[in-house]
Amino acid sequence: xxxxxxxxxxxxxxxxxxxxxxxxxxxxxxxxxxxxxxxxxxxxxxxxxxxxxxxxxxxxxxxxxxxxxxxxxxxxxxxxxxxxxxxxxxxxxxxxxxxxxxxxxxxxxxxxxxxxxxxxxxxxxxxxxxxxxxxxxxxxxxxxxxxxxxxxxxxxxxxxxxxxxxxxxxxxxxxxxxxxxxxxxxxxxxxxxxxxxxxxxxxxxxxxxxxxxxxxxxxxxxxxxxxxxxxxxxxxxxxxxxxxxxxxxxxxxxxxxxxxxxxxxxx
Amino acid sequence: xxxxxxxxxxxxxxxxxxxxxxxxxxxxxxxxxxxxxxxxxxxxxxxxxxxxxxxxxxxxxxxxxxxxxxxxxxxxxxxxxxxxxxxxxxxxxxxxxxxxx
Numbered sequence: 001x002x003x004x005x006x007x008x009x010x011x012x013x014x015x016x017x018x019x020x021x022x023x024x025x026x027x028x029x030x031x032x033x034x035x036x037x038x039x040x041x042x043x044x045x046x047x048x049x050x051x052x053x054x055x056x057x058x059x060x061x062x063x064x065x066x067x068x069x070x071x072x073x074x075x076x077x078x079x080x081x082x083x084x085x086x087x088x089x090x091x092x093x094x095x096x097x098x099x100x101x102x103x104x105x106x107x108x109x110x111x112x113x114x115x116x117x118x119x120x121x122x123x124x125x126x127x128x129x130x131x132x133x134x135x136x137x138x139x140x141x142x143x144x145x146x147x148x149x150x151x152x153x154x155x156x157x158x159x160x161x162x163x164x165x166x167x168x169x170x171x172x173x174x175x176x177x178x179x180x181x182x183x184x185x186x187x188x189x190x191x192x193x194x195x196x197x198x199x200x201x202x203x204x205x206x207x208x209x210x211x212x213x214x215x216x217x218x219x220x221x222x223x224x225x226x227x228x229x230x231x232x233x234x235x236x237x238x239x240x241x242x243x244x245x246x247x248x249x250x251x252x253x254x255x256x257x258x259x260x261x262x263x264x265x266x267x
Numbered sequence: 268x269x270x271x272x273x274x275x276x277x278x279x280x281x282x283x284x285x286x287x288x289x290x291x292x293x294x295x296x297x298x299x300x301x302x303x304x305x306x307x308x309x310x311x312x313x314x315x316x317x318x319x320x321x322x323x324x325x326x327x328x329x330x331x332x333x334x335x336x337x338x339x340x341x342x343x344x345x346x347x348x349x350x351x352x353x354x355x356x357x358x359x360x361x362x363x364x365x366x367x368x
Contacts, residue, residue, distance in 0.1 A: 125290050148350050155321055159289045180330050184292035235329065235363050240322035244357060
């Protein structure tokens with residue numbers, strides 16, 4: 001194993017290791033640049049955010065075989081930088097080389113933030129936006145009066161990443177007569193396909209005094225970002241998720257061919 | 268999302284609780300089955316106990332509106348509050364659905 005060194009063997013559900021950021025594979029680094037360049041960078045470069053950048057290379061990371069609500073809460077309670085669900089039948093020694101995007105967090109491990117990588121099978125129905133907002137609140141980043149809008153935006157980004165990204169479902173079918181039944185069947189089919197449910201959903205939160213940025217990354221086929229609606233008719237069956245995000249977030253940026261949505265909220 | 272049904276004679280009422288979101292498409296089919304079986308001319312969707320609705324859930328309300336309308340049943344969305352009311356107002360759904368706040 002090239003990119004990781006095991007620090008300790010904690011309880012079986014959660015194991016700690018350190019990602020060595022100077023050994024991130026070049027192709028993974030290139031994908032990360034494609035996803036986050038120009039969106040995360042603007043506030044990472046601010047003087048207030050540069051403070052502790054000269055830290056060590058090791059990035060505190062927690063691995064778990066299967067994530068659920070309680071395990072994630074317990075993992076967050078230990079305040080790791082990266083929390084990664086390996087997923088069923090995953091090879092834990094190969095996990096750091098998998099196509100999750102933790103490399104971007106490893107570039108600046110001393111800046112405040114946290115990173116969560118889940119399989120689609122786990123993320124579906126887990127309500128991870130609630131868990132992430134709970135964690136942002138616990139770390140003093142999310143004020144109670146702003147929680148509701150941030151959570152709705154994150155929920156919509158995660159729902160898009162799961163349904164349209166990793167499950168590869170189009171909302172077009174919903175507009176057909178009886179389309180809701182067909183859509184429901186298609187969703188069940190995809191959720192029964194292990195090749196689909198092991199695709200990753202990554203959520204990456206970073207913040208400074210002025211802004212909170214949350215990136216949601218999927219491994220789907222992407223979409224034409226020009227088609228993401230800024231407005232939608234009040235009878236439309238779909239498309240409201242992006243309208244909500246654009247209305248409630250300070251900025252919404254879509255990169256990596258539609259596979260990465262970055263929500264920014266001014267503080 | 269969970270729901271319970273009450274038949275008042277005049278209306279079929281469905282009371283939703285929890286969260287109505289993209290994982291609930293199967294439950295939508297269950298509610299539409301109730302509409303299909305109902306003899307009442309009014310269909311009340313009570314959201315006063317609902318905690319959260321996302322854009323997919325709002326789309327489900329529109330599907331229910333179509334399903335009731337095609338059967339000459341009047342649909343009324345009743346009592347959305349808090350985050351649910353915020354989402355309904357953001358989407359301007361009350362322009363196309365009867366909403367009693």
